[in-house]
Amino acid sequence: MSETRFQRMKDLPSTHLLGAGTAMCAGCGALQALQTIYDVLGERTVFVNAAGCMTLLSVYPFTPFRGSWLYTAMACAPAGAQGVRDALDILIAKGRIPPGEDLSVVTLTGDGAANGMGLSSTSGAIERGLDFLYICYDNEGYGNTGQQTSGATPHGARTATSGAPHGHAGFKKDLFSIWTAHRPAYAATVIGAEPLDLARKVEKAASLRGPRFIHVLAPCPTGWDFEPSEMIDVGRLAVRTGIWPLKEYENGQVVHTRTPHPRAPVEEYLRLQGRFRHLFEPEPDAETLGSIQQRVDDYWEAAG
Amino acid sequence: MYRIRLHGRGGQGMKTASRIIGSAFFAEGFEVQDAPRYGAERRGAPIFAYVRASLRPILERGVIRRPDLVVVADESLVQVPAAGVLQGIDEHSLLLLDSLEPAEVWQERLKLQGPVLTMGSQAEGSSELPTVGARCAGAAARLVGVISRSALEGAIREELAGLGDTVVASNLETALASFDAFASDEGRVCPPEEAQLAPHTAPAWVDVPHDAAGISAPDVHGAATSVQVRTGLWRTVRPEIDAERCHGCSWICSTFCPDGAVLATPEGVPRIDYDHCKGCMICASVCPHHAIASVLERDAS
Numbered sequence: 001m002s003e004t005r006f007q008r009m010k011d012l013p014s015t016h017l018l019g020a021g022t023a024m025c026a027g028c029g030a031l032q033a034l035q036t037i038y039d040v041l042g043e044r045t046v047f048v049n050a051a052g053c054m055t056l057l058s059v060y061p062f063t064p065f066r067g068s069w070l071y072t073a074m075a076c077a078p079a080g081a082q083g084v085r086d087a088l089d090i091l092i093a094k095g096r097i098p099p100g101e102d103l104s105v106v107t108l109t110g111d112g113a114a115n116g117m118g119l120s121s122t123s124g125a126i127e128r129g130l131d132f133l134y135i136c137y138d139n140e141g142y143g144n145t146g147q148q149t150s151g152a153t154p155h156g157a158r159t160a161t162s163g164a165p166h167g168h169a170g171f172k173k174d175l176f177s178i179w180t181a182h183r184p185a186y187a188a189t190v191i192g193a194e195p196l197d198l199a200r201k202v203e204k205a206a207s208l209r210g211p212r213f214i215h216v217l218a219p220c221p222t223g224w225d226f227e228p229s230e231m232i233d234v235g236r237l238a239v240r241t242g243i244w245p246l247k248e249y250e251n252g253q254v255v256h257t258r259t260p261h262p263r264a265p266v267e268e269y270l271r272l273q274g275r276f277r278h279l280f281e282p283e284p285d286a287e288t289l290g291s292i293q294q295r296v297d298d299y300w301e302a303a304g
Numbered sequence: 305m306y307r308i309r310l311h312g313r314g315g316q317g318m319k320t321a322s323r324i325i326g327s328a329f330f331a332e333g334f335e336v337q338d339a340p341r342y343g344a345e346r347r348g349a350p351i352f353a354y355v356r357a358s359l360r361p362i363l364e365r366g367v368i369r370r371p372d373l374v375v376v377a378d379e380s381l382v383q384v385p386a387a388g389v390l391q392g393i394d395e396h397s398l399l400l401l402d403s404l405e406p407a408e409v410w411q412e413r414l415k416l417q418g419p420v421l422t423m424g425s426q427a428e429g430s431s432e433l434p435t436v437g438a439r440c441a442g443a444a445a446r447l448v449g450v451i452s453r454s455a456l457e458g459a460i461r462e463e464l465a466g467l468g469d470t471v472v473a474s475n476l477e478t479a480l481a482s483f484d485a486f487a488s489d490e491g492r493v494c495p496p497e498e499a500q501l502a503p504h505t506a507p508a509w510v511d512v513p514h515d516a517a518g519i520s521a522p523d524v525h526g527a528a529t530s531v532q533v534r535t536g537l538w539r540t541v542r543p544e545i546d547a548e549r550c551h552g553c554s555w556i557c558s559t560f561c562p563d564g565a566v567l568a569t570p571e572g573v574p575r576i577d578y579d580h581c582k583g584c585m586i587c588a589s590v591c592p593h594h595a596i597a598s599v600l601e602r603d604a605s
């Protein structure tokens with residue numbers, strides 16, 4: 001990525017496009033990542049927002065954005081993006097707006113929409129080659145309604161709908177692979193705690209056309225039960241333990257942009273979060289902890 | 305009918321307090337409604353909960369506009385317009401505040417006709433926050449005067465059962481101490497005579513012409529209008545930058561602030577936007593030079 005304008009932390013913007021005063025929780029990992037994403041994308045951006053936490057960004061008459069924002073139902077943000085893209089193309093074709101005033105279309109959804117009910121409209125949009133950027137902020141549950149289990153909830157986590165003693169029995173869906181199986185123009189995983197990696201990937205995604213995917217792991221103080229001040233620490237540990245691999249897909253190839261070496265034990269990440277407390281108290285749940293570690297080890301072994 | 309409105313910040317346990325009061329009323333044979341108001345129940349943001357209790361069927365629904373008792377878990381909410389703490393308070397309404405300042409100060413400051421009570425001390429740190437709700441529930445139970453100590457205890461055990469014995473024990477201790485502390489104010493809450501429909505005269509009918517949609521629901525063309533919402537009022541702790549220690553690497557604190565509330569001056573010196581900072585304290589945790597301190601909001605200059 002030698003052509004990037006983000007060589008070091010100092011190159012990240014210190015003034016932000018996104019307005020303050022939104023209703024997101026204090027310490028929100030999704031909002032923190034969105035700050036940099038919006039700074040890199042720029043204000044000539046239309047956001048198509050599926051129902052979720054981020055719906056509360058724009059509560060009439062207030063908006064943190066500098067351009068248009070469209071609210072859709074949970075399942076159909078990519079369909080909304082198609083409508084916006086088509087409208088822009090038609091207006092340009094008819095000469096109603098000059099090509100220089102084109103806008104980029106960005107879908108913003110949570111993991112509930114991205115992994116679950118929005119998956120079929122996403123698949124359809126990629127299939128049609130829609131020129132859009134899909135951002136999924138993944139707080140690993142239905143955060144806006146009290147953190148019920150979603151398709152992105154990790155194994156062993158306690159949610160409003162998966163309780164003790166072992167937490168969620170299923171495993172986090174591999175949304176990145178679902179996307180890359182469609183052979184999109186670009187796909188990447190990012191996290192706000194690694195802002196330089198995030199800025200470079202968003203910069204690259206913005207330079208391409210066609211369906212593009214940015215998957216943001218969004219540590220959630222409210223839903224994951226940790227102190228808001230620890231949000232960045234939790235995010236860094238997600239990377240250092242190898243639980244959240246930072247990677248990108250382009251031209252049929254997956255490349256890891258960060259390989260944690262040595263990998264910290266997953267317990268360091270899990271222990272910070274109340275949603276995994278039952279794995280440590282009153283007695284350590286060695287079996288569940290071991291299986292979480294094993295899956296991470298297996299992933300990196302396969303990744304080579 | 306008793307109408308109780310509870311105000312707090314997300315995370316203080318006021319929704320749970322409403323459930324405790326509701327269950328205690330129920331145990332005393334009342335018909336009960338208890339419900340939080342759905343909205344953005346964010347940690348630190350103003351939240352509302354309502355309790356209605358009556359010995360007759362409750363036909364009323366929705367928010368409580370004319371409360372008999374208003375319980376406020378966080379005195380800083382009084383100045384937040386969106387919290388609507390004083391909405392519908394008249395000379396019959398009792399206002400109970402969790403505040404260090406005496407009731408007379410609040411009575412004078414807010415120019416209230418009705419009675420005001422204050423209690424306890426505000427929580428010193430976040431670790432004590434969860435019992436604020438219990439303290440409010442205990443006090444409210446005593447103030448209505450129709451809830452026994454045992455009914456309150458039973459309600460707490462029932463509502464908090466899923467949280468483990470330690471949490472139940474600490475909440476019980478706080479709530480019962482609060483219940484006992486308000487012994488001399490037992491029964492201070494006086495529901496007014498129920499309003500009757502019969503003598504009510506409908507106001508004269510006024511025809512208002514329809515406005516065009518563009519006038520009645522105008523488009524917002526302004527950019528970043530959210531800055532008009534002062535989320536700084538959510539804060540209980542604030543970051544303060546020590547200019548001596550700050551090395552001016554504003555891209556760090558500014559990038560990690562979720563709310564864009566760390567601004568850089570043209571010289572690159574970071575400055576906190578206290579109108580919007582929610583007090584998450586991420587800036588303090590990521591500052592490589594430990595130049596950002598946590599200061600309790602009420603101790604802030």
